[in-house]
Amino acid sequence: MNRAKLNNQNFLLREHAEQQFAEELAELAKADQRQRPPNWNLSPWAVTTYLLGGTLENGFVVSPKYIGDRRLIEIAVATLTTDRALLLMGIPGTAKSWVSEHLAAAISGDSTLLIQGTAGTSEESIRYGWNYARLLADGPSMEALVASPLMVAMEAGKIARVEELTRIPADVQDTLITILSEKMLPIPELGDEVQAIKGFNIIATANNRDKGVNDLSSALKRRFNTVVLPLPKTIEEEVEIVQQRVESLGRALELPVQAPALTEVRRVVTIFRELRSGISDDGKTKLKSPSSTLSTAEAISVVNSGLALAAHFGDGHLSAKDIASGLVGAVVKDPIQDTLVWNEYLETVVKERKDWTDLYRACRDVGS
Incomplete structure (x- = not known):
């Protein structure tokens, strides 16, 4: 060549x-x-x-x-x-x-x-x-x-x-x-x-x-x-970072997909922030933190991987199904300890959010 x-x-x-x-x-x-x-x-x-x-x-x-x-x-x-x-x-x-x-x-x-x-x-x-x-x-x-x-x-x-x-x-x-x-x-x-x-x-x-x-x-x-250099102070700041970097990476990799849905980006960022801090967003549920870092860079990777799945094996629209496997892979680094933490989080937080039912089922399908 x-x-x-x-x-x-x-x-x-x-x-x-x-x-x-x-x-x-x-x-x-x-x-x-x-x-x-x-x-x-x-x-x-x-x-x-x-x-x-x-x-x-x-x-x-x-x-x-x-x-x-x-x-x-x-x-x-x-x-x-x-x-x-x-x-x-x-x-x-x-x-x-x-x-x-x-x-x-x-x-x-x-x-x-x-x-x-x-x-x-x-x-x-x-x-x-x-x-x-x-x-x-x-x-x-x-x-x-x-x-x-x-x-x-x-x-x-x-x-x-x-x-x-x-x-x-x-x-x-x-x-x-x-x-x-x-x-x-x-x-x-x-x-x-x-x-x-x-x-x-x-x-x-x-x-x-x-x-x-x-x-x-x-x-x-x-x-x-x-x-x-600290982690982003607010969820809005972190969502903006993830959204901006994912769109930039999508252009560079020429992914034939629409811009990532803000709803899915916010859900990924919310999960990462809750598990990092050890408490749910509403302050009502104490959570165990996994061994993984769950940094903003990893959130970007999860969304970007989801976009690739949506582009090549879906309808081009980022969905809960597309981000589920990346989420599980980012959180569960220790197959024993982190799996327990993740399953507990799914049952006590994700399952209880009515507008997160699709994400709960998608994550359960990955783990089954």
Whole structure:
């Protein structure tokens, strides 16, 4: 198959933020008359507007990428104008990676300088590696060196992203200390160094539930400003997030289906919020919580899976039958404990809601 055709944006399963929202970024850049920090594509005001959405003076509408507390985004953006790095924390599914990607796209026009943190992440992934063929042939040289995304960001004055920082072993994490404090990466093999260009900074993400896995050293913590991204405060806010993201994903995946029914989205979100909080929406029934996180991201996944079923095996309209299997799969992670929690919730809450009869039966059919 023609390689150029494969590289065509029309064939990309998921575009980078700077590709998907290129028009918005361009319109913001044209309208942005405020002072921009060195090497920033947009001013802090424009970056915040890109994340939170708004209408420009020329009438152009910027879509919201994050729905939540404005002050949190302002703090995050302001942090990146200083010499401190930004650490986004929260439980899984609170849009940490999403916010990180869009911040990098708006500031640097490049969200791809990414290090994915795992238990196997090595020091070379953060610093640099070597082209061993060149190394053996010519010895240590800059030509034989393979720059990490972080080194590329330092040299270009861009934002580097580190996902799941607390998944990285503690001794490897501390590789960042010199970079963040001295804005310099030594290359002892060459007796050389890379100094960061203005505009360079790091956005890291970490999962609250990973606390104790590889806690950050106090020296590293001091070099980050931490912003905790919470779950949506209200059901209306969470429904809006789910509705918006599902519609966006549906367009990207070209699902031949109508927009998700608000009724079904609200029911999924209500179930997740009730099971997370341990109490029914009316405050009358105490509930047991399952072992699963039941985050907003998982609600999006449930609705999106339902839409796929409706599109390819239904009439194109999202129904209780379409979302039932996804709901059960999201809640029941432990086949014993979570099944008991889910069955109790179905009998004490879902069954008692007269307008939820179809959902109760659909969920029971999945479990039978």
